[in-house]
Amino acid sequence: MDILNIDVRRHMLSLFVERDDALCLLRQFLMLNRQWSALAVEHLYKDPWTRWQHQFVNQPVRAKQLIDTFNKCLQSYETNNSTTIAIDRPTRRSRPDTYLVTTSKFEIPLWDYVSMVKNLHVPALYKCVEVWNRHTPNMDNSQEFLYRKFNELFQAFVQKAQIKACTFEESAEKSSYPQRPGQLAFMATSLHARGVDLRYLNLGYFECTDEDLRVLAANCNQLETFKIRATRCSDEALANFISSQKRLIKLKIRLAGDIKSTLEEAIGSQAASLVKLRIIACRMSSCSKPFIGIAACKQLRSLYIRNASDFTTNSSISMMPVARNCEFHNVDFSGTNIPAAVIATIAEMSKLTLRKVHIKRANYYVGEDDELLTQQLLDMSAGIRALGDHAKNLAEFERNILPIEADALIYMLRLIGHQLHRLEIGSNAMASRESSDLVTAIGCYCPNITSLDISCFLFSEGAFSEILRGCNKLQTLYLHNIPIVNDTFLHMIGEELGGTLKDLYLSNHRASVEAVAELDQIMDVIDEEGYEDEDY
Incomplete structure (x- = not known):
């Protein structure tokens, strides 16, 4: 092995580090000789965190x-x-x-x-x-x-160090390390002075200001991935920073108070390279023009606009150019009220490339007397039917469906259900509708489902047996808030899915403690903790 040149050795070790036992393998290379040891140490300390x-x-x-x-x-x-x-x-x-x-x-x-x-x-x-x-x-x-x-x-x-990636704060949860003024600016200016180009920067919960963005724009313009919580910076400063970058591939913006210039103009400066765009919990009331800049991103394959507030009146005008011009692999509009026409256009234009669609609606009930009107306003039936007609390779679908959408969903399952691997349609709104026909359709048309959520559904024992017989590859099953679930249901699950099911989530059921314990002993998968969701 000593006759191999250094590039071949480095490539070999780069393959090893992808394995689960990478740490043990690299330690063995440490013992070979000084040359192999140098390369192994390089991989061990490249990302110690x-x-x-x-x-x-x-x-x-x-x-x-x-x-x-x-x-x-x-x-x-x-x-x-x-x-x-x-x-x-x-x-x-x-x-x-x-x-x-x-x-x-x-x-x-x-x-x-x-x-x-x-x-x-x-x-x-x-x-x-x-x-x-x-x-x-x-x-x-x-x-x-x-x-x-x-x-x-x-x-x-x-x-x-030749720093290529930096995470200043955790995005998942707020970290506790003491932030001091100038930390971000010090890093940006120091790396720039040494000729080191940062490629990945995750600011997470870091309170980034306009001045921070100005310093970053002046010293760090080779970023490929950028993630920011935009609570303390202006839309103008954020738009200027994005425009300063030469080749952004992934962009994530969270909690922006105003994002008009960024969405309508600045993102278009990255049209040649942007692949993933995440807009999370941002105010979009000021967005009134079509998102021509986003629509120009021909490489854009993944788009999340989640929990966007005040984005109802003009959402069709803003999003339709994006739906017509981009060819998506996955879209996620959870918590954002996107019109059915936009989803239908995405389905038609993306066709065979579309793999994941998450359109979980936000809470938008205006009162019990107006519930039917509300459902009609939020009705996604046309978009769901379009997915069945065009998205022939759809693998994941998530929607807390409304009763008015059930027939459209059955239509979609009949056409493309065999392609689905994940179907999450649990919805509190379905608790008042008898849905055995929909549950039966899942069992008949979705043989490859591995993850299924039908929480809050009302259905018969016979319909449930169709799911257990037809979806025999199930690994994860959510049955929250279904009072009809009793000992018989658990026995059926144990008999039909005992060899495949890995996770079963239950709450508000009628099964006895003994039946739950018996199934848990067989499968060791049950989680009986209460289930809370903004829709439930």
Whole structure:
């Protein structure tokens, strides 16, 4: 294997790191020789935070060892008693065993691990420093010391590593590391001064201001992925930043108070490259013109406009050019009231490429007396029928359906049900409609379903047996808020799906504790926790 050139070796290891046992494999390469060790270490430390998030959570000793290792690198930078030869990445013309040559009376690491990091996950770095501080004897436990150590490492990564990706905050949940003014600007200007082009930037919950965006636009224009919570920045500043980028591929904007210029104009500047666009929980009341900029993005394959507020009156005018000009793989308008005509046009224009459609409606009931009128206003029947007519490769469909849409859904299932793998149509509105015909249709036309949600449906035992016989590949089943579910239903599930079902979700049922325990013993999949949803 030593006759292989360095590019072949690096490619081999890049294939290994995709495996579940990547960590063990890379450790074995560490033992071969110095050249293989250099490449293995490069992969091990390229993204150490992923291992913290998935493996170190319950292993504080691992987080402590990681920070101890990085601290030794800091010590090697600062000491005057060492002689360090500049670190050079292995290339076709350089030997990987010349990473670092050091002489010192201190314990110096074999490699410069800090310089190998390419993904800087700031919240994970701070959590690791916290763990290191708690598990190191005689350590100063003050918050100031903790932040100082975190900041030393943060600055070292920015100044010495070839950072390609950075997460400033978690998008899933608000992180707790102390934000200080100038952190984002320091990173952007430092990387730009060193000629390092950041490709991925996730600001998550970071409170990004207009000034932050101005600094980013001036120093960081090679981003391919950008995610931002736009609560403290203006629409104008966000639009200017997006226009400054040369090749955005993925863009996610959350909680923007006004997004008119960004959607109507700025996104069009990325027409040649944009593939994924996420607009989450943004106010869109000021959007009145067609989204010509988005429609110009011919490469756009994935579009999410979720939980958009005040986007009802003009949504058809704004979205129709997008529906006509883009060829989508998946769309998600959950919580946003998109007209049926837009969905029908997307189905017709995307045809064979459309794989996922999520159109879960927002709460929009105006009162009990006007419920029928409300259902008619939100009726998606025309869009659902169009999916059946055109979207021949549709694999996922999600909609908390209305009774008025049931016949259209049966029509869709009859035409393309055999292609569906995920069908989530649970809806509180269906609790008053007898839906055995729809449930039977699922069993007859959807043999490849692996995930099914029919929560709140009203149906007969015979209709349910059709699902169990016809959908024998089911792995996940949601049966929330269905009082008719009793011991007989659970016995049927155990007999028909005992070998395939992995997850069963129940609430508000009539089954006995003994029947639940018996099925749980057979399958070990039941979750009886209460189910809460904005529609239920």
